[in-house]
Amino acid sequence: MSNLKPETPNLQSKKPMPxxxxxxxxxxxxxxxxxxxxxxxxxxxxxLPHMSxxxxxLTSLTTALLLAVRAQAWNFIGGYTGYAAFGNVxxxxxxxxxxxxxxxxxxxxxxxxxxxxxxVATVYAVIVGLPVLRMxxxxxxxxxxxxxxxxxxxxxxxxxxxxxxxxxxxxLPFFRxxxxxxxxxxxAGSIFFYYVAMGLxxxxxxATWWLTRSKxxxxxVAIREDEDAAKMLGIxxxxxxxxxxxxxxxxxxxxxxxxxxxRTFILPEEVFNVxxxxxxxxxxxxxxxxxxxxxxxxxxxxxAVSTFLTFSKPFGIDLGQFHVTILxxxxxxxxxxxxxxxxxxxxxxxxxxxxxLENVRQNRV
Amino acid sequence: MGILIGQSLVNAVLLSGMLALVALGxxxxxxxxxxxxxxxxxxIMLGAYVTFTLFSLYHVDPFxxxxxxxxxxxxxxxxxxxxxxxxxxxxxxxxxxxxxxxxDIILINLALFVWQGDVRSVSPxxxxxxxxxxxxxxxxxxVQVPYVRLAAFAISLVLAxxxxxxxxxxxxxxxxxxxxxxxxxAQLTGVRVAPTYALTFAIGAxxxxxxxxxxxxxxxxxxxxxxxxxxRAFIIVVLGGLGSIPGVILGSVLFAxxxxxxxxxxxxxxxxxxxxxxxVLVLIFRPTGIAGKAFY
Numbered sequence: 242m243s244n245l246k247p248e249t250p251n252l253q254s255k256k257p258m259p260x261x262x263x264x265x266x267x268x269x270x271x272x273x274x275x276x277x278x279x280x281x282x283x284x285x286x287x288x289l290p291h292m293s294x295x296x297x298x299l300t301s302l303t304t305a306l307l308l309a310v311r312a313q314a315w316n317f318i319g320g321y322t323g324y325a326a327f328g329n330v331x332x333x334x335x336x337x338x339x340x341x342x343x344x345x346x347x348x349x350x351x352x353x354x355x356x357x358x359x360x361v362a363t364v365y366a367v368i369v370g371l372p373v374l375r376m377x378x379x380x381x382x383x384x385x386x387x388x389x390x391x392x393x394x395x396x397x398x399x400x401x402x403x404x405x406x407x408x409x410x411x412x413l414p415f416f417r418x419x420x421x422x423x424x425x426x427x428x429a430g431s432i433f434f435y436y437v438a439m440g441l442x443x444x445x446x447x448a449t450w451w452l453t454r455s456k457x458x459x460x461x462v463a464i465r466e467d468e469d470a471a472k473m474l475g476i477x478x479x480x481x482x483x484x485x486x487x488x489x490x491x492x493x494x495x496x497x498x499x500x501x502x503x504r505t506f507i508l509p510e511e512v513f514n515v516x517x518x519x520x521x522x523x524x525x526x527x528x529x530x531x532x533x534x535x536x537x538x539x540x541x542x543x544x545a546v547s548t549f550l551t552f553s554k555p556f557g558i559d560l561g562q563f564h565v566t567i568l569x570x571x572x573x574x575x576x577x578x579x580x581x582x583x584x585x586x587x588x589x590x591x592x593x594x595x596x597x598l599e600n601v602r603q604n605r606v
Numbered sequence: 607m608g609i610l611i612g613q614s615l616v617n618a619v620l621l622s623g624m625l626a627l628v629a630l631g632x633x634x635x636x637x638x639x640x641x642x643x644x645x646x647x648x649x650i651m652l653g654a655y656v657t658f659t660l661f662s663l664y665h666v667d668p669f670x671x672x673x674x675x676x677x678x679x680x681x682x683x684x685x686x687x688x689x690x691x692x693x694x695x696x697x698x699x700x701x702x703x704x705x706x707x708x709x710d711i712i713l714i715n716l717a718l719f720v721w722q723g724d725v726r727s728v729s730p731x732x733x734x735x736x737x738x739x740x741x742x743x744x745x746x747x748x749v750q751v752p753y754v755r756l757a758a759f760a761i762s763l764v765l766a767x768x769x770x771x772x773x774x775x776x777x778x779x780x781x782x783x784x785x786x787x788x789x790x791x792a793q794l795t796g797v798r799v800a801p802t803y804a805l806t807f808a809i810g811a812x813x814x815x816x817x818x819x820x821x822x823x824x825x826x827x828x829x830x831x832x833x834x835x836x837x838r839a840f841i842i843v844v845l846g847g848l849g850s851i852p853g854v855i856l857g858s859v860l861f862a863x864x865x866x867x868x869x870x871x872x873x874x875x876x877x878x879x880x881x882x883x884x885x886v887l888v889l890i891f892r893p894t895g896i897a898g899k900a901f902y
Contacts, residue, residue, distance in 0.1 A: 325700040327707075372886055379642050380889055382703055383840050390837060391879040398875045515833075519707060526704065566715040572708030577693050580701050604697040606789075606800045 279534075286439055290432045299431045301548050303503070306438035307496050309540035311517065312524035313445045314492035319522060320530030321458065322485045323465030324374070327518055328385030329493050331369075331392040332362035334512040336494025337501040338396060341411040342404060344502070351416075355498035362494025363487045365392075370486040374479070377468070386515075393513035410508040413501055434503045441499065442537060445492050449533050452488075461485050465531075493521075516565060523572050529582040539582060543571065577601060612740060612749040614866050620751070622862035623759035624820055625842060626766055626855050631813030632839035634769075637849040638786035638806045639695065644706040645686075646839060647832025648713035649679055649811045653818020654728075654827050655721055661728045668728050668823045669757060675815040683811025687804040695803065710832070717829040727826040730754075758820040765816055769809070770851045782806050786849070834878065841885045 290299060311329070318326045339358030343349040349357070373384045396405050405411070416430040452458040460481040463471035472478050501507050520543065528539025550567050578597045579585060585596070628650060635643045656675035660666040686709065694701050736752035773779040784792040785802045793799050817835075821827065838861065846857025861881070868880045 319700070325703055327703070372890060376889055378699055379636075379703070380844075382699065383642060383837075384886065384889070387837055387840075387878075387882040387885065390833070391876075391882045394876060394879055400875070516711075519704070519711070522700075522704060526700070562719070563715065565711055566719075569708040569710075569712035569715065572704055573690060573712070576697075576701050576705040576708065577690065580694065580697050601693050604695065604701075605693045606695050606803060 283443075290435050296428070296431055299435055301544070303431070303435045303438045304548075305541050305544035306435070306442050307499060308520055308524055308544050309537040310438070310441045310445050310492055310496050311521035312528065312536035312540040313442075313449060314489045314496070315518075315521045316449065316525050316530055316532075316536045317452070317461075317485045317489040317492075318482075319489075320525055320532070320536065321452065321461040321465065322482060324482065324485075325378075325382040326385045326486070326489065327382050327522070328387075328389035328392075329489065329521055330513055330515055330518040331389040332366060332490040332493040333497040333500075333517050334392065334396065334509070335362045335365055336497025337507050337512040338405060338411070338497075339494070340498030341413050341501045341507055344413055345411060346404075351502050355495055355502070358498035358501075359491045359494035362490040362497070366487045366490030367483055370483045371479075374482045374486060389513065389515065389518065393509055396513070397509035405509070408509065410506055410511075411501075413505045413507070415505055416502065434499065437499055441492070441495055446533065446537060448488070448492070453533060457481060457484055462531075516568065519568060519572065523568070523575065527575055527579070527582050529585075535582060542583065547571065580604065609740070609742065609747055609749060610870070614870060616739075616749050616751055618859075618862040618866040620755040620759050621865065622855075622859040623762035624755075624817065624824070625838060625858035625862055627762040627813060627817040627820065628835050629839040629842040629846075629854050629858055630766060630769060630851065631810035631817070632836070633843045633846075633848065633851075633854050634773075634782075634813075635807055635810040636843060638782055639691075639803055641691070641695065641702040642706065642840070643807070643810065644703065644836060645709040645713060646810070646814055647834075647836035648710045648717070649683070649814035649832075650818040650821065650835050651717060651827070651829055651832040652682070652713065653679055653815030654822035654831065655717060655726075655818075655829075656815065657819040657822045658721070658726050658728055661730070668730055668819065669761070672761065672816050672819045675819045676812040679815030679818075680808045680812040683808035684804050686811075687807035688800070691807065692800050692803055714829050714832070721829065723828055723830075725826045725828045726822075728822045730823070733823070754823050758824060761816070761820065765813065766851060766855065769813070773851070778805065837878065838881065841881055844885055845888055 289302065311333070315326065315329055318324050336355075336358040339361040340351075340354045343354035343357055344351065369388050373381065373388060376384055395401065397407050399407060401407070416426075416433060418426060418429045418433070421429055452461075460471065460476045460478075463474065463476055464478055464481060468478060497512060500512070521540075524540035524543045525536040526539070527543055528537065529535030547564070547567055551564050575582075578600060580600055585600075631649070632643060632646045635641065635646070653675040656678055657668050657671040660671045660674060661668050690709070691702070691705065694705055732753055734752075736750050736754075737756070738748040738750060741748035773783060781792065781797045781802055782805065784795070785797055785799055785806075789799055792802075821831075821835075842854060842857040842861050844857075845860055846853030846855070861884075864884060865877065865881065868874060868877055873880055
């Protein structure tokens with residue numbers, strides 16, 4: 242059956258990385274310049290919460306950071322390994338529920354609960370991954386979609402309602418710093434959650450950086466390029482794929498835990514909403530899958546555009562209720578005109594509008 | 607007990623007709639275009655809303671609205687394929703997957719905007735009536751066969767038969783088959799690939815529209831109804847083996863049997879989970895489906 246042949250979702254071109262305008266401009270100082278730029282961004286992000294920003298801006302920034310982590314987490318399995326995983330929201334929801342249950346039933350501290358929530362998602366990814374990662378291409382993609390659906394069904398099922406409270410949802414304790422109350426506590430809370438989200442971004446980027454230099458990372462890229470050849474070379478492909486899936490689940494679960502404590506109320510329909518999967522994938526594709534910083538940048542771009550369209554009332558039209566429709570239109574536009582993400586801009590010798598049409602011409606019938 | 611088993615079997619058979627219609631459109635798009643159309647569920651949903659609108663505004667009989675929803679979905683499918691999907695059809699799997707997912711959420715949210723999120727239903731005057739078979743003379747209970755489900759079953763079979771005849775005996779149908787088997791060879795013999803793809807996608811959408819119209823008479827629905835049917839269509843196609851109309855029918859009979867049996871067991875709240883486990887088992891142990899390899 243020809244459809245079982247791996248149609249690897251290989252978004253990288255098989256050509257070696259071309260010498261781009263940017264690389265020539267930067268010359269041998271390339272790495273130093275990139276590192277410096279990262280440091281500047283990091284410092285700006287560190288001091289931003291103390292610029293007396295409004296609560297809305299801080300919330301938007303936190304959302305963007307969380308999206309960046311989810312995009313980068315998807316990148317482990319989708320970008321580096323080339324497996325189109327469409328069920329990451331299962332790990333997000335499990336992380337959220339794990340954290341919420343540990344904090345409300347066992348009164349664990351937040352960070353410990355979040356960590357264990359992430360580990361719950363990781364264990365689940367290993368259990369589910371062993372059978373599901375045997376499939377390839379379209380079969381894997383839709384199987385993960387089914388995993389997410391089944392997980393939501395499981396969490397909201399009446400048999401587990403003593404643990405998960407089913408459709409009524411779970412209320413988490415509020416973030417209460419000692420000695421503060423009212424508006425001061427709320428402000429301290431939003432700064433706290435901002436810094437935790439930022440810490441997660443730094444953590445996931447470092448993990449990716451480590452991955453690209455590790456044996457596991459090379460195995461994953463080999464699997465993406467040609468799984469059978471990778472197997473012939475003695476790579477334990479099953480182990481490598483499960484490891485990438487578990488890594489992806491761990492960080493997605495951490496974000497879920499952060500979300501649960503931040504929002505203080507979770508519902509199965511909310512934390513298992515397929516929108517979270519799609520936003521993560523779109524951000525990774527937008528920024529360039531299989532790169533260290535691409536998904537993070539893509540998450541930032543997507544969130545900025547989506548927040549702007551939702552809240553700014555462009556041309557006097559209130560788009561607030563079309564939040565998810567904007568996501569859909571965004572997906573269609575990016576897929577048609579920029580299927581290799583914004584990294585495409587940097588991979589070219591010359592920039593022109595014709596580039597968009599060239600992308601279309603390459604893939605149309 | 608005998609009546610319970612009989613009723614379950616009758617339910618399974620009636621369900622399988624509707625499921626076959628749900629899966630047929632999905633199957634031909636997958637088989638010919640080699641893409642998974644994740645917007646298939648929202649096409650079904652739109653079909654249901656076409657029937658709902660005509661029924662509640664103009665009191666048209668729901669079964670008479672089927673040609674209307676098929677035509678509307680045919681046009682929508684043709685336009686979507688020509689102006690959007692054809693542009694990226696040769697891109698890697700992830701791209702088409704993400705694209706059709708994007709289309710799916712656009713359609714669902716437009717439907718939420720137009721028809722609101724309320725649960726709707728279409729209930730004509732004859733909705734509750736039906737035949738009673740094997741009536742027990744003592745308790746006067748028997749196996750119920752609602753007319754609505756019987757009619758839906760018959761219409762599904764007729765449409766599946768028409769599709770089979772169209773694919774096998776018309777020039778257009780054979781062009782579609784040829785394109786599905788080898789795009790480049792078909793092009794060499796004079797088939798224009800882009801319009802053929804558009805036609806295939808449009809037929810898939812029209813079948814989804816018909817399925818939606820039938821579902822609207824049988825059960826309540828809302829704009830999010832499509833996701834479950836999409837997963838079922840996928841499982842049925844995998845069960846039956848990609849690329850054959852008889853395979854789809856076999857797959858839907860099997861699926862309906864399991865579905866009905868799980869429904870009367872204690873596992874009922876985890877229905878979709880069980881169906882999904884079935885999919886994983888089939889893919890692991892018999893990846894070409896139960897009917898084996900075939901093509902349109």
